[in-house]
Amino acid sequence: MNERSHALWALLFGLILCASPLQAQRNVLQSDPLRARSLIVYDMIGGYMGLSFNTQSGTITTNCDCNFTGAAGTGFVGGFQYERLTRSGFLWGVTLGYENRSLEGRFREIEGLAMTSPTTGQTYTVPIDFLNTADLSLHYLSAMPYLKLRTLGPFYARAGAVISYVFSSSLEHRKTLETTSVTLPNGESATVSLPGYPTGVATIQDGPVPSLNALQVGVTLGVGLDLQVGDGFFLSPVLQYVYPVTTISSAAEPYSTRAFQLLVEGRFIL
Numbered sequence: 667m668n669e670r671s672h673a674l675w676a677l678l679f680g681l682i683l684c685a686s687p688l689q690a691q692r693n694v695l696q697s698d699p700l701r702a703r704s705l706i707v708y709d710m711i712g713g714y715m716g717l718s719f720n721t722q723s724g725t726i727t728t729n730c731d732c733n734f735t736g737a738a739g740t741g742f743v744g745g746f747q748y749e750r751l752t753r754s755g756f757l758w759g760v761t762l763g764y765e766n767r768s769l770e771g772r773f774r775e776i777e778g779l780a781m782t783s784p785t786t787g788q789t790y791t792v793p794i795d796f797l798n799t800a801d802l803s804l805h806y807l808s809a810m811p812y813l814k815l816r817t818l819g820p821f822y823a824r825a826g827a828v829i830s831y832v833f834s835s836s837l838e839h840r841k842t843l844e845t846t847s848v849t850l851p852n853g854e855s856a857t858v859s860l861p862g863y864p865t866g867v868a869t870i871q872d873g874p875v876p877s878l879n880a881l882q883v884g885v886t887l888g889v890g891l892d893l894q895v896g897d898g899f900f901l902s903p904v905l906q907y908v909y910p911v912t913t914i915s916s917a918a919e920p921y922s923t924r925a926f927q928l929l930v931e932g933r934f935i936l
């Protein structure tokens with residue numbers, strides 16, 4: 667093998683040696699092991715407030731065995747919030763606060779009442795209309811741990827559980843006379859009234875919820891939007907649904923309340 671061949675082999679061997687570390691270096695750069703450490707981890711604190719739009723699930727039964735279904739109402743929520751961004755990109759957080767859920771249910775009924783003609787003394791059974799109204803009010807202290815994921819830019823979705831303690835409750839049932847005058851079968855007109863109730867409204871029940879389950883558990887799903895409005899401060903409108911797992915009362919038929927909540931959250935980075 668001549669000197670020229672030796673030189674070519676030496677040059678080829680040198681190129682191979684040089685190419686190997688270059689290839690290895692390129693693979694290291696593509697794997698980018700530092701990328702996971704480039705994400706900033708931070709804590710946020712703040713608060714929230716908003717409205718709760720509540721609907722009834724099940725049947726509310728008052729002490730006269732009157733059943734109310736389809737009740738609805740509004741309430742108020744507010745409290746404090748903590749969030750932490752993890753290196754995985756998820757955020758976890760917890761809220762602590764107060765919640766009021768109110769419901770109103772109604773139904774009408776026709777009762778046949780005996781009325782005596784003042785002129786003939788004859789007694790007739792006439793139909794009388796009544797409106798029954800039930801007002802339910804619940805006051806909670808609630809804690810909600812949740813997991814949050816940004817889905818597209820500033821938009822996010824979150825899911826969690828809510829654990830609440832009902833520290834105050836009330837259930838009121840009113841019966842209102844709606845028929846104020848009737849025409850008797852003999853053609854006479856008569857005025858209808860409720861003895862002892864000059865306003866025509868009788869309170870059938872008014873007190874705490876019977877057989878109350880003070881500890882309430884539910885699950886939540888929500889969507890929101892993070893808007894940065896200052897240096898390290900975020901404002902977020904949130905739409906959240908709360909589905910109850912437990913019932914409010916174990917008396918008669920059980921019932922519970924579902925809630926759609928429209929919230930505004932404000933948080934700043936620590």
